Amino acid sequence: MVxxxxxxxxxxxxxxxxxxxxIGVFLGGTSGIGHMTARALTSSAQQANGHxxxxxxxxxxEQRGREIVEELKGDLPGGHVPVRAGRGPIxxxxxxxxxxxxxxxxMAMMYYSRMRAIQQLKPxxxxxxxxxxxxxxxxxxxxxxxxxxxxxxRDPQHYSYLQARSHLCHMHSAYLAKLAETHSDDTTxxxxxxxxxxxxxxxxxxxxxxxxxxxxxxxxRILVPLFLRPFVAVDSDESAARMLSLxxxxxxPAANVGDGGGETGTGGAVxxxxxxxxxxxxxxxxxxxxxHNRKAYAKLGDDGEVxxxxxxxxxxxNKAFEIIAAGKCFTE
Numbered sequence: 001m002v003x004x005x006x007x008x009x010x011x012x013x014x015x016x017x018x019x020x021x022x023i024g025v026f027l028g029g030t031s032g033i034g035h036m037t038a039r040a041l042t043s044s045a046q047q048a049n050g051h052x053x054x055x056x057x058x059x060x061x062e063q064r065g066r067e068i069v070e071e072l073k074g075d076l077p078g079g080h081v082p083v084r085a086g087r088g089p090i091x092x093x094x095x096x097x098x099x100x101x102x103x104x105x106x107m108a109m110m111y112y113s114r115m116r117a118i119q120q121l122k123p124x125x126x127x128x129x130x131x132x133x134x135x136x137x138x139x140x141x142x143x144x145x146x147x148x149x150x151x152x153x154r155d156p157q158h159y160s161y162l163q164a165r166s167h168l169c170h171m172h173s174a175y176l177a178k179l180a181e182t183h184s185d186d187t188t189x190x191x192x193x194x195x196x197x198x199x200x201x202x203x204x205x206x207x208x209x210x211x212x213x214x215x216x217x218x219x220x221r222i223l224v225p226l227f228l229r230p231f232v233a234v235d236s237d238e239s240a241a242r243m244l245s246l247x248x249x250x251x252x253p254a255a256n257v258g259d260g261g262g263e264t265g266t267g268g269a270v271x272x273x274x275x276x277x278x279x280x281x282x283x284x285x286x287x288x289x290x291x292h293n294r295k296a297y298a299k300l301g302d303d304g305e306v307x308x309x310x311x312x313x314x315x316x317x318n319k320a321f322e323i324i325a326a327g328k329c330f331t332e
Contacts, residue, residue, distance in 0.1 A: 001289055002251065002289070004238060010248040011245050023056075024054070024056070025117075026038045028058065038072065041244055042072045095159060096153060096154070103324075110138060111172065115175050119321065125190065126191065134194065136196070138196070140197045140284055140285070141291035142197065148309065148312065152330075170313075174312075177310055179191075183255060190254060191254050192253065194284060197291065199234040199239070234286055253269050272290075
């Protein structure tokens, strides 16, 4: 476990050593963990190095975006906090629902849009003076079922929320690991990729009116006070600090930068998805520890099959991007 004191030390060093304003792009930044992490960055950066960070918030609600801009400006006198608001349905379903591009709504929100954002921002990430960090907050370590002959989950028999989550965990890890491999010869150490399970973080996201009223009542009035907050919930401020610490290259370096000389919690790099220290792609639990589900991948067979899966997911995803960017519907 990466102790909270170490998290705070990593954050202080990251902010103090930056010679220019840090830039953060938060997809889903108008609620939940994204909002909390953006606030953690803005509230501490200027005190550390005198530079107001530039924060881009991407979310469904333009009104909520404006409210958060005003909130963050309190910590950033004169700071620049642009908002890019978009609209889309809540991505929780028990059956496949098609977008106009031919993707499932849940899969589009939880996987395809994230990988597309990484690819579109990659030229800027690679120009960063600091090793750029990409963090996808989802469900690392929850890999179970995978349908290699149906990566889009078009067969109704393959689709349920839990099966889709497991399937998307596999795809997350495979795509990020392959992306790290494509930059393994980049000796400048520019790109670091993290897939993380945040634990149960109780934020305002669970009050979203898009959720059914019965769910909000059951979750907020019964489950939270009686069972979740006392026993399993992760404090929202601690979660935000931990998410921010993932931007530090000390524990989570890019490929070929080195292992840092130790294991998690001792100042060295964390073990990456490929099993080596500091591989550039990481699957983490909420404590910042390696949680990559190697048992699930062992079921695929030898390393050759694991590599074949990474190539298959990489090719499938990039083909979807190419077809959709051309204005066509992806049907595979």
